[in-house]
Amino acid sequence: MTVTIKDIAKVAGVSYSTVSKALNDSPLVKEMTKRKILRTAKEMGYEPNLAAKQLVRKKTEVIGLIWPTIERIVLATLVTNISKAFEETPYSMILSVDTHETAMDTFKKFQVDGMIVFEETNSTAITQENIPIVAYGVSGNAEPSYPIIDANHEDSMHQAVGYLHKLGHEKIAYVGHIDTEDTLQLEKVEGYQNAMEQHGLDKETLTIDTAGLDWFDGYTAVEKVLSSKNKPTAVIGGSYDISNGILRALQEKDFQIPEEISLISYDNIPQMETTEIPMTCIGVPVQILAEEIVHAIIKRIETDEETAQVHKLFPTLTERHTCGPAPAH
Amino acid sequence: MTVTIKDIAKVAGVSYSTVSKALNDSPLVKEMTKRKILRTAKEMGYEPNLAAKQLVRKKTEVIGLIWPTIERIVLATLVTNISKAFEETPYSMILSVDTHETAMDTFKKFQVDGMIVFEETNSTAITQENIPIVAYGVSGNAEPSYPIIDANHEDSMHQAVGYLHKLGHEKIAYVGHIDTEDTLQLEKVEGYQNAMEQHGLDKETLTIDTAGLDWFDGYTAVEKVLSSKNKPTAVIGGSYDISNGILRALQEKDFQIPEEISLISYDNIPQMETTEIPMTCIGVPVQILAEEIVHAIIKRIETDEETAQVHKLFPTLTERHTCGPAPAH
DNA sequence: CATAAAAATAACAACGTTGTTATAAAATAT
DNA sequence: ATATTTTATAACAACGTTGTTATTTTTATG
Numbered sequence: 001m002t003v004t005i006k007d008i009a010k011v012a013g014v015s016y017s018t019v020s021k022a023l024n025d026s027p028l029v030k031e032m033t034k035r036k037i038l039r040t041a042k043e044m045g046y047e048p049n050l051a052a053k054q055l056v057r058k059k060t061e062v063i064g065l066i067w068p069t070i071e072r073i074v075l076a077t078l079v080t081n082i083s084k085a086f087e088e089t090p091y092s093m094i095l096s097v098d099t100h101e102t103a104m105d106t107f108k109k110f111q112v113d114g115m116i117v118f119e120e121t122n123s124t125a126i127t128q129e130n131i132p133i134v135a136y137g138v139s140g141n142a143e144p145s146y147p148i149i150d151a152n153h154e155d156s157m158h159q160a161v162g163y164l165h166k167l168g169h170e171k172i173a174y175v176g177h178i179d180t181e182d183t184l185q186l187e188k189v190e191g192y193q194n195a196m197e198q199h200g201l202d203k204e205t206l207t208i209d210t211a212g213l214d215w216f217d218g219y220t221a222v223e224k225v226l227s228s229k230n231k232p233t234a235v236i237g238g239s240y241d242i243s244n245g246i247l248r249a250l251q252e253k254d255f256q257i258p259e260e261i262s263l264i265s266y267d268n269i270p271q272m273e274t275t276e277i278p279m280t281c282i283g284v285p286v287q288i289l290a291e292e293i294v295h296a297i298i299k300r301i302e303t304d305e306e307t308a309q310v311h312k313l314f315p316t317l318t319e320r321h322t323c324g325p326a327p328a329h
Numbered sequence: 330m331t332v333t334i335k336d337i338a339k340v341a342g343v344s345y346s347t348v349s350k351a352l353n354d355s356p357l358v359k360e361m362t363k364r365k366i367l368r369t370a371k372e373m374g375y376e377p378n379l380a381a382k383q384l385v386r387k388k389t390e391v392i393g394l395i396w397p398t399i400e401r402i403v404l405a406t407l408v409t410n411i412s413k414a415f416e417e418t419p420y421s422m423i424l425s426v427d428t429h430e431t432a433m434d435t436f437k438k439f440q441v442d443g444m445i446v447f448e449e450t451n452s453t454a455i456t457q458e459n460i461p462i463v464a465y466g467v468s469g470n471a472e473p474s475y476p477i478i479d480a481n482h483e484d485s486m487h488q489a490v491g492y493l494h495k496l497g498h499e500k501i502a503y504v505g506h507i508d509t510e511d512t513l514q515l516e517k518v519e520g521y522q523n524a525m526e527q528h529g530l531d532k533e534t535l536t537i538d539t540a541g542l543d544w545f546d547g548y549t550a551v552e553k554v555l556s557s558k559n560k561p562t563a564v565i566g567g568s569y570d571i572s573n574g575i576l577r578a579l580q581e582k583d584f585q586i587p588e589e590i591s592l593i594s595y596d597n598i599p600q601m602e603t604t605e606i607p608m609t610c611i612g613v614p615v616q617i618l619a620e621e622i623v624h625a626i627i628k629r630i631e632t633d634e635e636t637a638q639v640h641k642l643f644p645t646l647t648e649r650h651t652c653g654p655a656p657a658h
Numbered sequence: 659c660a661t662a663a664a665a666a667t668a669a670c671a672a673c674g675t676t677g678t679t680a681t682a683a684a685a686t687a688t
Numbered sequence: 689a690t691a692t693t694t695t696a697t698a699a700c701a702a703c704g705t706t707g708t709t710a711t712t713t714t715t716a717t718g
Binding site: 343344345346347350357358359362381383384385386387 | 665666667668669670672673674675
Binding site for chain 4: 331333334335345346349350353377378380381382383384385386
């Protein structure tokens with residue numbers, strides 16, 4: 001027997017409509033009775049019935065997040081952070097691990113107020129629903145019909161290169177997945193190469209392909225890095241996983257970090273703090289990314305402006321213990 | 330303007346209660362009118378309102394799955410499979426990535442019909458809700474108040490050892506995370522050791538600790554495996570990730586697989602098919618695991634028997650290309 | 659051809675809320 | 689003291705379904 005506002009009304013000796021107002025903190029009910037009602041509601045263990053509310057309000061205050069195919073830790077962290085960010089708002093979040101279509105159906109069934117979509121490299125034509133959508137990543141899309149939140153990868157690389165250069169490094173390698181269709185990866189490499197050029201540094205021999213995005217790919221790439229005739233004094237790892245691989249390999253080869261070689265990782269997630277050596281990193285902090293996404297979808301829902309545009313967030317460089325001045329040679 | 334049963338009624342020229350019955354395929358309405366109603370409903374693009382249904386039915390036909398802290402690919406695959414398994418049923422699944430408590434609150438708010446909980450090593454006392462629960466994994470709990478679905482790890486190892494032994498292997502190593510509090514891992518090692526004993530094989534020098542569960546841990550452990558004076562001809566990898574690491578390391582050292590060394594991996598997920606060399610593996614196929622979990626929660630919901638018990642599922646050995654007869658020595 | 663029985667449909671009260679309108683009580687002005 | 693405004697509470701109609709009961713229509717029966 002769940003307790004309803006009618007039950008509360010009986011106990012508190014008022015009408016159920018008054019209870020409803022009291023629970024919604026309406027100014028139409030006297031402060032004293034409001035308090036009394038709230039108290040008895042609590043005592044009786046009242047839990048509002050979402051379905052009933054939804055039926056009249058037409059709002060669910062629920063956002064659906066379409067979780068892409070199983071992904072790397074960075075995305076998982078982002079999901080967690082988004083979920084947390086929603087806790088500050090009246091909205092809750094539910095997840096679906098299905099395909100875009102099935103997930104959309106489920107979410108429509110639930111009548112979610114909005115959806116967050118993690119775009120895959122090739123954005124499957126998101127059927128033009130009349131439901132607010134915000135996408136994360138892949139801003140290649142020229143004329144999106146919904147806002148896209150993305151990180152400014154170009155700027156990340158500029159900051160990373162600039163930072164290392166200021167520390168005296170001239171041979172700065174980029175180790176990441178290069179030979180790919182993946183726009184995200186390509187943007188990073190391009191950013192790196194542009195930055196190197198601007199700083200008047202040689203990039204040709206220092207762009208190293210991991211041919212993959214896993215830890216292991218970073219690990220094995222270190223061989224290539226070290227065998228290069230143009231041995232770098234600093235390395236930019238293309239992702240959290242890759243950088244972890246690099247770090248391990250470097251450690252195993254007894255390199256002093258950061259004395260002998262500096263390492264900076266792309267991605268800015270809390271886990272960077274707890275790597276073997278806490279890693280200096282560059283990227284939009286997930287927390288900010290999450291907040292921005294949450295903010296965007298809520299704005300999209302609550303105002304009906306058609307603000308379909310790409311938001312490029314600026315990264316921040318977080319200094320930890322894997323970068324130091326270039327070794328004297 | 331969403332279309333309701335009343336709208337359909339008007340168009341079809343019947344009462345809305347008849348429409349309701351027709352849509353629910355009730356025998357109380359004539360076949361002909363039923364067809365007509367169904368047709369107009371479709372034409373008008375009718376979508377039932379879950380909230381309204383829920384309000385009167387008291388059932389949501391939704392299951393909440395509490396997604397544990399960021400996990401390995403095997404668990405992610407399980408989640409995907411569970412989601413798929415629900416597609417065959419009237420139920421849908423939603424996910425929460427929050428802590429047990431917050432997730433439970435969200436799910437209660439949605440009035441889910443049941444919950445699936447991935448138990449963590451130390452099952453946080455799942456507050457005794459009056460909502461059906463089914464847990465996956467960790468059957469250490471002596472007197473659970475809800476069914477627990479788990480794999481029979483002991484038997485997995487028996488099968489693996491038996492299989493390899495039959496192929497002529499006598500030096501069979503187990504490479505996994507051993508020195509841990511993790512019950513799951515411990516059960517695997519114990520299973521291996523018991524099996525070895527039963528087969529009269531030496532296990533002492535062949536139980537190798539990876540000290541971790543990552544790809545890399547398997548990769549590095551191979552050194553230990555090879556440096557052992559008692560070099561094994563077959564290796565049982567403790568998990569998908571670990572086995573992948575082992576496989577890579579073995580490949581890099583130019584071992585012929587399975588001619589020179591056999592490898593069998595714990596876990597039975599489709600991804601085993603697409604490793605560098607398709608891997609022979611032992612474990613309860615995720616699909617079956619998923620189906621069993623889905624079945625258990627639905628049964629729990631639909632019958633009110635108090636069947637709180639541990640279900641240990643039996644593993645199957647899937648032969649692929651990493652195991653072969655022991656090399657003649 | 660009435661009449662009872664069966665079959666098909668319609669009417670209506672739930673479900674637990676919210677929001678609007680009506681009424682009662684209290685406060686203020688005349 | 690009475691009329692008038694203000695404030696507080698109560699009543700009630702939605703919302704879109706389902707399930708039960710009431711009514712109509714059809715079919716079978718004597």
